[in-house]
Amino acid sequence: MRLERFLWAKAGEVAALRRQEREGRLPVPFSGPRGDFLAALRRPSGQAPLSVIAEYKRASPSRGVICRDLTAAEVARQYAQAGAGAISVLTEERFFQGRLDYLAEARAALHADGCSVPLLRKDFLFDPLQITATAATPAAALLLIVGLTPDAALLRQLREQAEAHGIQAVVEVFDADELALARASGARIIQVNARDLATLRVDRAACLDIARRFPPQNGECWIAASGMENPEQLRAAAEAGYDAALVGTALMKDGQPGAALRSLLDGR
Numbered sequence: 001m002r003l004e005r006f007l008w009a010k011a012g013e014v015a016a017l018r019r020q021e022r023e024g025r026l027p028v029p030f031s032g033p034r035g036d037f038l039a040a041l042r043r044p045s046g047q048a049p050l051s052v053i054a055e056y057k058r059a060s061p062s063r064g065v066i067c068r069d070l071t072a073a074e075v076a077r078q079y080a081q082a083g084a085g086a087i088s089v090l091t092e093e094r095f096f097q098g099r100l101d102y103l104a105e106a107r108a109a110l111h112a113d114g115c116s117v118p119l120l121r122k123d124f125l126f127d128p129l130q131i132t133a134t135a136a137t138p139a140a141a142l143l144l145i146v147g148l149t150p151d152a153a154l155l156r157q158l159r160e161q162a163e164a165h166g167i168q169a170v171v172e173v174f175d176a177d178e179l180a181l182a183r184a185s186g187a188r189i190i191q192v193n194a195r196d197l198a199t200l201r202v203d204r205a206a207c208l209d210i211a212r213r214f215p216p217q218n219g220e221c222w223i224a225a226s227g228m229e230n231p232e233q234l235r236a237a238a239e240a241g242y243d244a245a246l247v248g249t250a251l252m253k254d255g256q257p258g259a260a261l262r263s264l265l266d267g268r
Contacts, residue, residue, distance in 0.1 A: 003147055003198045006124040009094040017129035026129070027136030029165055035118030037141035037168045038189060040085045041221050041244040048231070048265040049238035051085030053120060053223065054257065055248030056106065058090070058097040062200045065097075067252045072102035073109035078258025079251075080115040083265050086141075088120040088246055098123070100137060107138040120170065124148055131158055135165040141189070144171050146178040147197055155185035170223065175206075179214055188220055191246065195226035202227040204236075211240040231267040 020026050041051045056075045059065045072089060079087050089106055090098040103119055110117055118140035125131065125142060126149045134142050142162055149155055159169040171187035173179045174196055182190055194207035204227050216222045221244070224237040229250035237245050251260040 006092075006095070006148060006197070007126070009092065010124050010126075010130075014127045014129060017127070017133060021129060026132055029135040030138050032138060033116075034138060034140040034166050035116050037086055037118040037120065037170075038221055040118050041189070041223070043085060047267045049235050050242060051244040052083075052234070052261065052265060053086045053088050053244055053246040054079040054082075054084040054251055054261050055088040055122070055246060056090060056102065056257075057088075057248035057252050059095070060249065061095045062195075063249060063253075066249055067255055067257075068097070069255060070252075070257070072105040075252075075257050076106035076109045076117070077113060077115075079261055080110055080113065080117045082258040082261040084117055084261060085244060086118045086120055088122045088248065089139075090248075091121055091123045100133065103137040103139050125158070126154075128158065128161055131161045131165075131167075134162070134167060139167055141168040141170055143191070144169050145197070146171060146173050146181050150178070150181060152181050152184035155181070155187070159185065159187065172225070173210075176210060176214060179210065189223065190216070190220055191223040191225050192242075193225045204233065208236060208240040211237075211242055215241050216243075229264075231264060234264070 044051050056072050076087055089102050090096040091100045092098050120141040121134050121139040122143045162169050170189045170191050171182040172191040172193050173182050174193050192207050194204045195202045222242045223244045223246055224242040225246040228245045228247045234245055251257040
């Protein structure tokens with residue numbers, strides 16, 4: 001299985017957006033407050049050495065179904081109460097069983113509880129119209145993956161388009177070459193994925209090594225992603241120079257994401 005499968009999976013969505021554009025029916029941008037995603041990553045929660053982005057994740061290509069029974073609203077409430085710095089919402093449908101509507105559902109639940117935890121749209125985004133669609137949601141941030149968009153100029157265009165709507169861009173890399181592209185694009189929030197999206201293999205040691213060899217510079221904020229499941233791994237990421245960690249499967253797999261996050265943040 002290759003990285004291109006994710007591009008193919010989004011082809012129908014992009015085609016539908018192009019039809020909407022031709023017909024003058026593109027969604028209207030969200031007008032409410034989005035929250036400051038970057039600021040949230042700078043504030044560690046509980047006893048954890050870094051901030052945790054807790055993920056609503058129903059399924060994945062590597063694990064299959066993880067948890068179908070909990071809604072985005074329920075999980076967002078649990079994460080907020082447990083101390084999540086931010087919440088990632090997977091919206092990709094084919095491989096992750098996500099939906100774009102989950103962002104609105106999570107935000108409505110948080111708003112009803114008086115919480116302002118910022119939301120990240122995690123998906124395979126590579127077309128300007130996908131940024132337009134994201135702008136119609138309450139997302140405070142979105143994900144751009146260098147492996148899918150290995151072009152610094154296009155990455156910069158997509159990031160600046162998102163920022164024009166008050167949305168911050170998390171630019172994901174896997175290795176040193178992709179990090180160089182991310183930096184050339186002007187990325188300020190860099191996520192290093194320990195999982196190779198082409199093979200789905202996880203290498204946590206390589207994730208730590210890249211931060212040690214090419215440490216954050218010029219105010220960059222770094223996120224460690226994939227394979228994170230215990231306090232020791234959070235501490236190792238913090239010691240390597242990361243500001244935050246994105247954790248999904250480890251929190252969702254037992255159907256008690258809030259309790260799992262609380263235990264992780266408390267160092268248990």
